[in-house]
Amino acid sequence: MKAAVWHGIKDLRIEEVSIPEISSGQVKVKVEWAGICGSDLGAYSYGLSLEAHPITGQKPPHTLGHEFSGTIVEVADNVTSLQVGQRVAIEPLIYCRECDACTRGYYNQCSQVGFVGLHRDGGFAEFVLVDEHMVHVLPENVSFEEGALIEPTAVSFYAVKESKLKAGNSVAIFGAGPIGLLTLLSAKAAGASKIIAVDLSEERLEKARDLGATTILNGANENLVEEIMELTNGGVDVAYECAGAQATITNAVASVKQGGQVMVLATFAKPVSIELGQLMFKASDITSRLAYRHVFPEVIDMISTGKLVVNPVITKKINLEDIVAEGFEQLIHDKKQAKILVRCI
Ligand SMILES: [Zn+2]
Ligand SMILES: [Zn+2]
Known part of the structure; x- marks a missing residue:
């Protein structure tokens, strides 16, 4: 073979x-x-x-x-x-x-x-x-193509489930690659109201908009954090780091509100520095998750019932x-x- x-x-x-x-x-x-x-x-x-x-x-x-x-x-x-x-x-x-x-x-x-x-x-x-x-x-109505997407979807679904996100919350998603997009879909399914997607690629951002981002922002924009603050009246409830770079973790930490959370899904090729003072000042936390556990059946159900497309x-x-x-x-x-x-x- x-x-x-x-x-x-x-x-x-x-x-x-x-x-x-x-x-x-x-x-x-x-x-x-x-x-x-x-x-x-x-x-x-x-x-x-x-x-x-x-x-x-x-x-x-x-x-x-x-x-x-x-x-x-x-x-x-x-x-x-x-x-x-x-x-x-x-x-x-x-x-x-x-x-x-x-x-x-x-x-x-x-x-x-x-x-x-x-x-x-x-x-x-x-x-x-x-x-x-x-x-x-797989149930009959889940295609083999969707079957191949269950693993990456599980990564995003699990991180959203483990995050502090509640229905009606605002989120920012840093990185609109596959994991960022699947996190967007999972956050939307979990009831996020404002969904801000950040990426350097306009094509990826358009994709994020198609999938339900309420605002798309280019990561190269110098006023990125100020814009997120304005859009959310002081910061997002949860920022999902799906890019894995110094700039994106820095912006994610800066974008969460008082009592908010940074959830890291990305893997980082190099160590990065984090301004702990900002987290302390806002009493917000930062956490991360690797992969998933016990969520495949739920993810398959979500896809089968059309709640995750x-x-x-x-x-x-x-x-x-x-x-x-x-x-x-x-x-x-x-x-x-x-x-x-x-x-x-
Ligand atoms: Zn993978
Ligand atoms: Zn073991």
């Missing part, structure tokens, strides 16, 4: 690899669609997760891809909850199941947390092996053979792209 095998920095190759053999507790999935994520770009661009993972023991070369949907084609003898033919989305977290966080159910905080696709063979391939507990069955986040669909030039390189250079889905069959 064909797979996009990651060898190291700027080295992703389409290769012919053998179809993986199922082992105990596993399910083999024929992949339909797989999304390219910012963390895949991080792996490709600067070598995020080059070390062998403590649970899987795997390090590159391996197949990338952790946002995918597909059909079950084989189940191990001891897998009882799933059947061949089911349409599924995958929750790709790898965790030890033994540490303090895992035993409390906080599996996204496992001290050894990893991802299928970043720490073992993932979904940019015709077939992938996953563990029984990673599999979520995630399809517009897809800006391009490509074939696996074109993943480097048309996918990874395009996402790095063309900021109007949001989610690119890869056809894996």
